[in-house]
Amino acid sequence: MGHNWNVDDEFELDATPEEVWQAIASGPGIDSWFMGVSDVEPGVGGSVTTDFGGFAQRSEITAWEPARHLAYTSEPSPDGRFIAFEYLLEAKDGGTTVMRQVATGFLPGDDWEAEFEAMVTGGLMYTRTLRSYVDHFTGRFGVPVSAMVQHPDFDRAWAGMRADLGLPSETAEGDRVTLTPTGLAPITGVIDYLADGYLGVRANDALYRFYRGFFGPGLGHHVFTDGADRTGLEAEWLAWLDSAVA
Structure with a gap:
């Protein structure tokens, strides 16, 4: 038996409605804080299509009032799943x-x-990422930049990721940290999201996640340096992830 769900949140952003609209209603804006790569066909009846790396989800736009109101719904799967x-x-x-x-949907089974x-915990991470993006970028x-691997023990994989990042055992949101991933440049920033199995760090030129x-350990970064090479960065971070969770 499946379950209908609803998550409702409200917060203030340090940006104008026009700036927030650009973040939520354009492909480059969504790419700056959400997972995957998105393309937006504007207007009611248009679409938001997100490529998660081999799987593309298309959502139909049902409300489009620039700087005021946006809504879209994914095409339901055969088992009724939608968001x-x-x-x-x-x-x-x-x-x-x-x-x-407001996020709503249906989970089958x-x-x-x-x-x-x-999903709720991960959703909160991306909501925080949106807030960090709009407030600071x-x-x-x-x-x-995305990467994910399969692993039989998610808890052990997460412990390996934390250890390789050099993350202190006692941390809190707002703490300033320096991450030291093996084979990559150190990352200095502020923890802007922290939950069981989730870490977000805001640096001067990137949002690291x-x-x-639920399906495997991974990462989803957003890099704001000029000329950032997505393909090269994903290869580097996938190699790190493979090593960290081994």
């Missing part, structure tokens, strides 16, 4: 924006609870 997003923007004094973000828990577009995952 829908809605964004409501309200301008505030001082050039800020209050955004309400009797074992939906574990997937739902992982408005006007810049990032290159998405690491996760234990």
Whole structure:
């Protein structure tokens, strides 16, 4: 038996509604904080299509009011699975924006609870990534860098990732850290998301995201340096991930 679900959140962003709209309603904007690579065909009846690396999800746009209201719903799978997003923007004094973000969907099967828990926690990470992007990188577009591997023991894989990053055992959101991934340049930044099996670090030129995952350990970064080579970066980070969880 499946489960209908709903997650509703509201927060203030240090950007105008027009700037927030660019982040949520354009391909380059979505690529700067969400997973995969996205393309947007604007307008009601248009689409948001996201390529997750071999699997593309198309969502139909059902509401399109620039700088005010955006909604889109994925095409349901044969078992009824779908996900829908809605964004409501309200301008505030001082050039800020209050955004309400609503996610709804359906998970099939009797074992939906574990997937739902992982999805909600991961969703919170991407909501925080959106907030970090809009608050700190408005006007810049990032290159998405993704990698994921299969592993029989997610907890052991996560412990290996943390150890190789040199992450202290006692950490909290807001802490300044220096990550030292083997074979890659050190990363200095601020922890902007931390949960069981999830780590987000905001650096001057990138948003770094690491996760234990529900289907396997992985990462999803957004790099804002000029000329960033997505293919090369993904190869480097995949090699690191393979080594860290071995």
